[in-house]
Amino acid sequence: MSRTILIVDDEPKIIRFLNTTLELSGYTILQAENGMQAIEVYEANRPDLIILDLGLPDIDGLDVLKHIRTYSTVPVVILTARDGEADKVRGLELGADDYLTKPFGAAELEARIQAVLRRVEWSPQPDDLSTFSLHNLHIDFKRRRVTVSDEEIHLTPTEYDLLRVLVNHAGEVMLHANLLTQVWGEEYKNDLAILRVNISRLRQKLEADHRKPVFIVTVPGVGYSVPSE
Amino acid sequence: MDAGKRLRVDTDLFSPRALLIGVIVLEFAVLMGAVVLVRQRLLAVPDGVIALQTIALFTLACIILLTMLVVSFGVLFQSLYNERIRRVSALVEEQIARGDLRVDLHEESSDALGSLIASINRLSRSYFESLEIEQERAANLATLNLVASTITRTLDLQEVLNISLKEVSATMNLPQGAIYMSDDRSESLTMVSYVGLSEETLREAITVAMGEGIIGKTASTKERQTTRTAGADPAIGIIAPFQVATPLVTAAGRLLGVLLIGGSEKRTLTIDEQNLLVTLCYQIALAIDNAQLYEKVSQYAQELERKVEARTRQLNRAVEELSVALERAQEADRVKSMLLSTVSHELRTPLATIKGNASLIRAHHERLSVEVLKEHLTDIEEETDKLTELISNLLDMSRIEGGVLQIDPNPFNLVEVVNDTVSAARIRTGRQAIDIVHVDDDVPLCLGDARRIEQVMNNLLDNAVKYSEDGTPVTVCVRRREAMTEVAVADRGKGIEPEKQVLIFDRFFQVMQSGDSGRHGFGLGLSICRGLIDAHNGKIWLESTPGEGSTFYFTIPSIRETDP
Numbered sequence: 001m002s003r004t005i006l007i008v009d010d011e012p013k014i015i016r017f018l019n020t021t022l023e024l025s026g027y028t029i030l031q032a033e034n035g036m037q038a039i040e041v042y043e044a045n046r047p048d049l050i051i052l053d054l055g056l057p058d059i060d061g062l063d064v065l066k067h068i069r070t071y072s073t074v075p076v077v078i079l080t081a082r083d084g085e086a087d088k089v090r091g092l093e094l095g096a097d098d099y100l101t102k103p104f105g106a107a108e109l110e111a112r113i114q115a116v117l118r119r120v121e122w123s124p125q126p127d128d129l130s131t132f133s134l135h136n137l138h139i140d141f142k143r144r145r146v147t148v149s150d151e152e153i154h155l156t157p158t159e160y161d162l163l164r165v166l167v168n169h170a171g172e173v174m175l176h177a178n179l180l181t182q183v184w185g186e187e188y189k190n191d192l193a194i195l196r197v198n199i200s201r202l203r204q205k206l207e208a209d210h211r212k213p214v215f216i217v218t219v220p221g222v223g224y225s226v227p228s229e
Numbered sequence: 230m231d232a233g234k235r236l237r238v239d240t241d242l243f244s245p246r247a248l249l250i251g252v253i254v255l256e257f258a259v260l261m262g263a264v265v266l267v268r269q270r271l272l273a274v275p276d277g278v279i280a281l282q283t284i285a286l287f288t289l290a291c292i293i294l295l296t297m298l299v300v301s302f303g304v305l306f307q308s309l310y311n312e313r314i315r316r317v318s319a320l321v322e323e324q325i326a327r328g329d330l331r332v333d334l335h336e337e338s339s340d341a342l343g344s345l346i347a348s349i350n351r352l353s354r355s356y357f358e359s360l361e362i363e364q365e366r367a368a369n370l371a372t373l374n375l376v377a378s379t380i381t382r383t384l385d386l387q388e389v390l391n392i393s394l395k396e397v398s399a400t401m402n403l404p405q406g407a408i409y410m411s412d413d414r415s416e417s418l419t420m421v422s423y424v425g426l427s428e429e430t431l432r433e434a435i436t437v438a439m440g441e442g443i444i445g446k447t448a449s450t451k452e453r454q455t456t457r458t459a460g461a462d463p464a465i466g467i468i469a470p471f472q473v474a475t476p477l478v479t480a481a482g483r484l485l486g487v488l489l490i491g492g493s494e495k496r497t498l499t500i501d502e503q504n505l506l507v508t509l510c511y512q513i514a515l516a517i518d519n520a521q522l523y524e525k526v527s528q529y530a531q532e533l534e535r536k537v538e539a540r541t542r543q544l545n546r547a548v549e550e551l552s553v554a555l556e557r558a559q560e561a562d563r564v565k566s567m568l569l570s571t572v573s574h575e576l577r578t579p580l581a582t583i584k585g586n587a588s589l590i591r592a593h594h595e596r597l598s599v600e601v602l603k604e605h606l607t608d609i610e611e612e613t614d615k616l617t618e619l620i621s622n623l624l625d626m627s628r629i630e631g632g633v634l635q636i637d638p639n640p641f642n643l644v645e646v647v648n649d650t651v652s653a654a655r656i657r658t659g660r661q662a663i664d665i666v667h668v669d670d671d672v673p674l675c676l677g678d679a680r681r682i683e684q685v686m687n688n689l690l691d692n693a694v695k696y697s698e699d700g701t702p703v704t705v706c707v708r709r710r711e712a713m714t715e716v717a718v719a720d721r722g723k724g725i726e727p728e729k730q731v732l733i734f735d736r737f738f739q740v741m742q743s744g745d746s747g748r749h750g751f752g753l754g755l756s757i758c759r760g761l762i763d764a765h766n767g768k769i770w771l772e773s774t775p776g777e778g779s780t781f782y783f784t785i786p787s788i789r790e791t792d793p
Binding site: 016017081084101103104105109 | 574577588593601608
């Protein structure tokens with residue numbers, strides 16, 4: 001069964017090219033030309049991924065993301081002409097899984113989409129842990145279920161994948177580049193912003209006080225580590 | 230001394246003393262009777278032999294009677310004396326009891342009591358004379374105190390001068406007066422206050438030179454001058470038949486001016502009055518000095534206040550200017566970043582289509598149908614045109630800004646340009662209702678760059694279509710306007726608010742208005758139009774009513790028939 005992707009952009013030519021490109025790659029395509037339409041289409045069809053432009057005619061793309069994140073962890077790739085670092089961090093902080101700046105090539109887009117979807121479709125590896133517990137944090141890898149004090153925590157695929165890689169190397173220091181390569185892919189190995197934003201989001205969801213983390217500890221200038229016990 | 234108060238010592242005898250007088254008369258009668266009896270006895274004896282015993286008795290009786298007579302006279306005299314003293318005492322006590330200490334007893338006798346009464350009278354007169362002197366001094370002091378307190382009540386110099394003169398004139402009972410103040414260089418004296426002077430006197434006596442006349446002399450010598458003349462002579466400082474000019478000198482000896490007062494020829498000044506006048510003038514000088522000092526301090530304070538205010542204003546201005554500069558800088562920064570963002574968006578969006586389509590076609594061209602391929606290639610072409618236009622606009626704007634826009638002025642037919650651009654706009658925009666509704670007869674050729682005027686027309690027509698509903702007409706008129714030709718492009722769109730009409734030709738107006746990075750383009754079009762029309766020495770403007778539509782006008786120079 002093919003994956004469904006919702007393309008949200010107000011430029012018909014961009015939609016046309018994305019449409020052709022992604023259909024050739026086997027995806028089913030839904031379209032929305034503005035923010036309100038995007039929310040409606042998402043809620044009606046629950047696609048597997050959203051490609052979201054930020055400069056929409058009615059409401060800002062970031063507001064669309066903020067709204068969807070209140071009830072869904074669907075992977076979102078932001079596709080925008082805004083190339084400022086602040087815009088990118090803001091998008092990632094709000095829960096985007098990736099951020100792609102215009103102009104971009106068809107191959108790059110496909111690779112990004114595949115990487116994001118891979119994180120969603122990830123299945124346990126033979127050497128992966130089946131469960132992990134640290135203090136009040138409990139992870140059931142078979143059921144992709146994360147709880148803190150028995151309360152279920154909803155993580156986006158990217159956040160879950162990042163936590164999985166860290167926990168699989170509990171007791172070790174995971175270098176920035178290692179984490180980036182393993183979670184996002186080789187082409188992201190220098191993208192510290194995307195790592196920092198996702199670590200920050202994970203801490204906000206898992207830690208009692210995200211400024212004094214106990215599950216995900218920073219090793220300054222090197223990387224991050226999850227204590228084994 | 231009041232005659233009614235003179236007391237007379239009454240020495241009349243009263244009945245208690247009548248008895249004593251009777252006794253004296255009786256004693257005298259007995260004595261005389263004894264003498265007569267002895268004489269008769271002596272005459273009765275024949276041989277003149279009188280017994281020694283009889284003579285001795287007679288002598289003794291005479292002695293006793295004489296002694297008794299003397300004693301009686303003594304008692305009477307004493308009684309009368311006592312009575313006089315008692316009467317004097319009673320009268321004095323009665324007067325003291327009435328509170329009248331003046332004693333003027335009438336006594337003409339030259340005895341000790343008369344002398345005592347005269348002494349008492351002298352003492353009383355002396356006492357009252359001293360008392361009157363003291364009272365006069367006290368009155369003077371009270372006057373001085375009153376004047377001093379009156380003139381020191383204010384620190385207003387003119388008020389001090391006016392009050393001083395008025396008080397001195399009233400106190401000294403001299404109805405004419407004036408105060409002259411010395412100028413800064415002590416060369417002349419000017420009347421600054423006057424009382425009881427006629428206009429004529431004022432005109433002549435308003436200014437005097439130092440050393441001249443009674444005023445000038447008083448000032449130069451710093452000594453009081455008194456004159457007594459037959460009449461007034463204001464030219465030499467004589468304002469009254471009798472007058473006194475007193476220098477007004479500070480404690481430090483600095484001459485401030487002269488106080489002149491005068492009155493009738495009968496008037497003189499006692500020593501006390503003279504002293505009072507000197508003291509008053511000293512007080513007045515002090516008051517004037519204080520008032521002048523206060524005036525100076527006030528002037529300094531005002532000057533200081535003015536300086537502080539001026540500085541404060543300067544500071545405030547500087548702060549305002551800085552704030553404005555800061556706001557402008559912040560605004561410029563905001564516009565710059567918005568502009569960069571807009572440029573980025575405007576460039577990246579078509580580039581994204583071009584790159585995306587190109588990479589799509591490169592990777593998958595064999596899997597795409599010819600129609601789809603054509604569609605994507607058209608997108609690339611259109612986006613390339615869009616980019617080219619954008620870059621041209623930016624370059625034009627840059628040339629206009631830099632003052633290096635080149636136009637190639639040649640005679641051209643404006644009506645043809647209008648016709649062509651309207652036809653092209655119908656095709657380009659798909660709007661059929663673009664009509665040339667009026668063209669004046671004999672529109673002359675115009676001088677300009679036809680290509681640039683086409684650019685202006687295209688921009689105005691595109692805007693008219695863009696900002697009005699489909700189906701509403703866009704109309705064009707061409708009219709002769711003296712040495713110019715005018716073109717008007719009107720739409721029935723939503724119009725433009727008055728406050729925006731003045732800004733609409735500013736560059737990047739659209740960017741600054743929308744606050745949105747490039748959703749509505751740069752807003753360079755009208756700015757470029759203005760630059761192009763300015764370069765033709767023409768004018769561009771708009772008339773718009775919100776809700777009814779807008780009309781954009783421009784004029785360019787016509788070629789006059791006399792032109793070669």
